[in-house]
Amino acid sequence: MTLPSYLEGSWRTGAGEGTPVADAVTGEIVTRVTSEGLDLAAAVAYARRTGLAALGELTFPQRAAALKAAALALQERKQELYDLSARAGATRRDAAVDVDGGIGTALVYASLARKGLPDHTLIVEDDPIPLGKGGTFAGRHVLTTPRGISLQINAFNFPVWGMLEKLAPALLAGLPTIVKPATPTAYIAAQAVRIIADTLPPGAIQLVAGGIPGLLDLLGGQDHIGFTGSAATAARLRADRAVTRRSARFNAEADSLNCSVLGPDAVPGQPEFDLFADALVTEMTVKAGQKCTAIRRAFVPVQLMDAVSEAVEARLARVVVGAPGAEGVTMGALVGLAQRDDVRAAVARLTGAREAGSIVYGDPHKVEVVGADAERGAFLSPLLLRADDVDRPEPHEVEAFGPVSTLMPYSGIPELHELIARGEGSLAGSVVSHDTDFVRQVVLGAAAHHGRLLVLDRDSAGESTGHGTPMPQLVHGGPGRAGGGEEEGGLRAVHAHLQRTAIQGGPEILDAIVNRDMQTGEQR
Ligand code: NAP
Numbered sequence: 001m002t003l004p005s006y007l008e009g010s011w012r013t014g015a016g017e018g019t020p021v022a023d024a025v026t027g028e029i030v031t032r033v034t035s036e037g038l039d040l041a042a043a044v045a046y047a048r049r050t051g052l053a054a055l056g057e058l059t060f061p062q063r064a065a066a067l068k069a070a071a072l073a074l075q076e077r078k079q080e081l082y083d084l085s086a087r088a089g090a091t092r093r094d095a096a097v098d099v100d101g102g103i104g105t106a107l108v109y110a111s112l113a114r115k116g117l118p119d120h121t122l123i124v125e126d127d128p129i130p131l132g133k134g135g136t137f138a139g140r141h142v143l144t145t146p147r148g149i150s151l152q153i154n155a156f157n158f159p160v161w162g163m164l165e166k167l168a169p170a171l172l173a174g175l176p177t178i179v180k181p182a183t184p185t186a187y188i189a190a191q192a193v194r195i196i197a198d199t200l201p202p203g204a205i206q207l208v209a210g211g212i213p214g215l216l217d218l219l220g221g222q223d224h225i226g227f228t229g230s231a232a233t234a235a236r237l238r239a240d241r242a243v244t245r246r247s248a249r250f251n252a253e254a255d256s257l258n259c260s261v262l263g264p265d266a267v268p269g270q271p272e273f274d275l276f277a278d279a280l281v282t283e284m285t286v287k288a289g290q291k292c293t294a295i296r297r298a299f300v301p302v303q304l305m306d307a308v309s310e311a312v313e314a315r316l317a318r319v320v321v322g323a324p325g326a327e328g329v330t331m332g333a334l335v336g337l338a339q340r341d342d343v344r345a346a347v348a349r350l351t352g353a354r355e356a357g358s359i360v361y362g363d364p365h366k367v368e369v370v371g372a373d374a375e376r377g378a379f380l381s382p383l384l385l386r387a388d389d390v391d392r393p394e395p396h397e398v399e400a401f402g403p404v405s406t407l408m409p410y411s412g413i414p415e416l417h418e419l420i421a422r423g424e425g426s427l428a429g430s431v432v433s434h435d436t437d438f439v440r441q442v443v444l445g446a447a448a449h450h451g452r453l454l455v456l457d458r459d460s461a462g463e464s465t466g467h468g469t470p471m472p473q474l475v476h477g478g479p480g481r482a483g484g485g486e487e488e489g490g491l492r493a494v495h496a497h498l499q500r501t502a503i504q505g506g507p508e509i510l511d512a513i514v515n516r517d518m519q520t521g522e523q524r
Contacts, residue, residue: 003031003186003209005038006193008046009202014038014210019183024089024333025323027376033183035210043178043206044218047149051176051203056145058201060117063172064110066204070196071106071164077195078103081160084188086324088159089333089378094287094324101469102161102192105488108472109168116491121145121174123498124514128507138507142514143498145174148222148248150497151215153237155229156182156335157290159189165472165488166226171204173497175224178215179207182229184335186210220246224497226487228253228292234483251496252483253476255399256426259297260467261416261442263433268307271458276432277311279456280405283468284382285319285331289403290339293428293468297395299416302409309386309407313361316382326371334378334402343380343402349394350385350406356394357387357406390415396422413438417445425480430454430467451478451486 002018004011018034055063074081078099085095117123121144128138150170154162163179170177181189186209193207208215219225219242227237227250234252242248260280266272276298283295300308322329334340344364351357362381369379382403387395395406396419410416420429429450431442434457443453452474454467470476475489487493503510 001029001032003033003190005035005209006190006197006205006207007038007043008206012038018210021184021187022336023087024335025087025372025377027337030087031187033186033210035208035212038208040208040212040215041218043208044149044215047176047178047203047206048147049203051149051201052147052174054201054203055171055174055176056121058174059119059121060172061114061119063174064113064117066200067106067113067168067171068110069199071103071110073195073199074099074103074106074160074192080191080195081188084191088185088188088335089288089324091324091329091332094332097286097469098158098160102158102164105161105472106164106168109172112473112490113172113494117172117494122514123495125500128510131504136506137504138510139502139504140510140514141500141502143495143500146222146224146497146499148175148224149219150175150177150224150226151180151219152177152226153180153229154182154189155292156184157287157292159185160192162228163189163192165470165476167205168472169493170224170226170497171200172494175497176203177205179205180212181207181209183210184339216240216242219248221248224249224251226251227483231255231481231483251477251485251487253292253427253485253487254481254483255292255401256478256482257296257396257399257423258293258426258428259299259420259423260295260430260432261299261420262301262304262308263431263435263438264301264304265435265438266433267304268311270434271461272432272434272456273308273311275456275458275461277308277315279430279432279467280312281315281319282466284316284384284403284405286468288331288334288380289382290334290401291468293470295405295430295467296399297419297423298405298407299410299419300407302411305386305388305407305409309360309384312384312407316361316384319382320370321367321379321381322370323372323377329370331382331403333372334380337378339401340378340380343400343404346398346400347383347385347404349398350387350400350404356389356392357385360384360386360407390419396424413441413445416442420446421449423449423481425478425482425484426450427476427478427482428452428454428467428470430456432456434458449479451475451482
């Protein structure tokens with residue numbers, strides 16, 4: 001029953017009872033997660049010794065080929081991951097976001113690296129920059145692989161995508177990875193590692209199921225820590241001495257109160273009105289709203305509040321909650337009962353004692369469920385809230401990490417900008433309007449508070465990738481509350497794992513240093 005960890009090239013089981021992980025739909029125990037007694041120091045040493053050396057043997061295109069092989073192995077066996085994802089409450093559509101999204105991300109990275117990185121182990125960023133009048137002294141920037149590892153600590157909601165979007169740039173940069181998946185879905189991440197382990201060089205990937213006590217004590221300035229999860233955990237890790245004293249690179253992707261804005265031009269009957277309502281319902285229901293990019297605050301012109309509320313309620317009434325795979329089900333379960341308790345508590349804060357908002361659709365304690373028992377499984381109705389008093393702090397502060405969004409009115413662009421800023425930094429925002437001037441003003445005012453902004457209108461809707469979908473070619477992350485980090489963004493993410501060094505000297509020496517043909521095998 002205990003989920004093994006993949007360490008030093010073999011699967012090893014931790015000691016003790018471990019944390020039980022229940023099936024999100026039936027409540028049966030799926031596995032137990034523990035890392036007790038596992039030698040994590042040996043795992044770090046193995047990554048530094050074996051993984052770093054094996055990846056260092058490969059040029060960027062060779063690493064890209066290994067990454068592609070891993071993605072294709074997953075592609076071949078993705079049904080196994082869908083089946084496990086269903087036990088975590090994910091419908092086929094939800095699993096596609098995680099599994100296919102992850103595979104697609106790895107393939108995009110492999111392709112970008114093959115086309116955009118040199119047949120080398122270092123990147124030369126620029127031509128020699130003259131630093132003297134006589135032409136005998138210059139400088140240029142190179143990016144090389146740190147002598148470290150990449151530790152990735154992931155959130156529960158994307159066990160496959162979250163792992164691959166961090167693995168891809170680390171692998172391409174030549175850094176061996178240790179994955180620490182979130183306990184509730186660690187069994188899905190572990191299966192993905194099982195599938196890809198043999199496609200990668202030895203030591204390139206390891207996985208710890210369970211806690212990682214003492215592991216950060218082993219990390220320092222050559223290492224990279226990529227974290228995704230709650231703002232509270234991000235704050236704790238950011239304060240670790242590995243980061244504060246030894247300057248391990250630390251990137252955080254945390255929660256955020258993402259917004260979507262409806263333009264005043266998008267009245268009922270206009271395509272943008274329907275696009276807004278559809279997108280909101282999609283964001284509320286995909287992965288039962290357990291998406292870091294989901295729309296939490298929906299800003300609507302004050303005069304359209306009732307019309308939008310009715311349109312969204314009508315769509316939510318068509319959502320069928322139940323067991324993934326059961327007839328007609330369009331929304332699955334939350335990952336577990338504890339998560340449902342958290343969401344209910346957040347909704348109580350958003351609506352409760354101090355009457356910050358009201359529920360206009362759904363009941364947090366009651367939901368009709370198809371193909372499962374509503375109480376044994378972690379089911380929750382989609383919940384549409386409405387907060388007419390936009391000055392209340394709760395809708396701008398409380399993240400209900402489930403199928404929950406709040407409608408809020410605005411009266412003009414200055415007020416809208418203020419409301420957007422009150423989220424204190426978000427991963428993703430969207431503007432739904434066909435009025436170019438309105439869109440321009442909103443985007444320029446909102447950009448500083450966002451990592452990504454999507455404009456949706458009748459012309460782009462057909463090809464639009466949607467509010468909640470990070471793209472490997474574009475940056476994912478956000479300022480402030482969203483963690484202050486940046487992932488993806490094409491090759492930017494690879495560069496972020498490398499060390500940039502300015503090298504100064506005579507032009508010939510500079511050439512000799514960066515020219516692969518002049519290097520011995522060992523140097524390469
Ligand atoms: P979480 O409780 O913060 O956990 C995230 C990860 O941190 C898990 O792997 C957890 O392991 C680990 N962790 C917790 N304490 C740790 C410690 N002291 N040392 C090392 N690792 C530690 O978050 P979650 O509940 O899994 O995820 C939900 C949150 O993530 C939401 O708030 C959501 O908005 C955010 N999120 C953000 C993004 C993004 O891209 N920005 C994506 C997805 C989710 P255990 O599970 O074993 O405790």
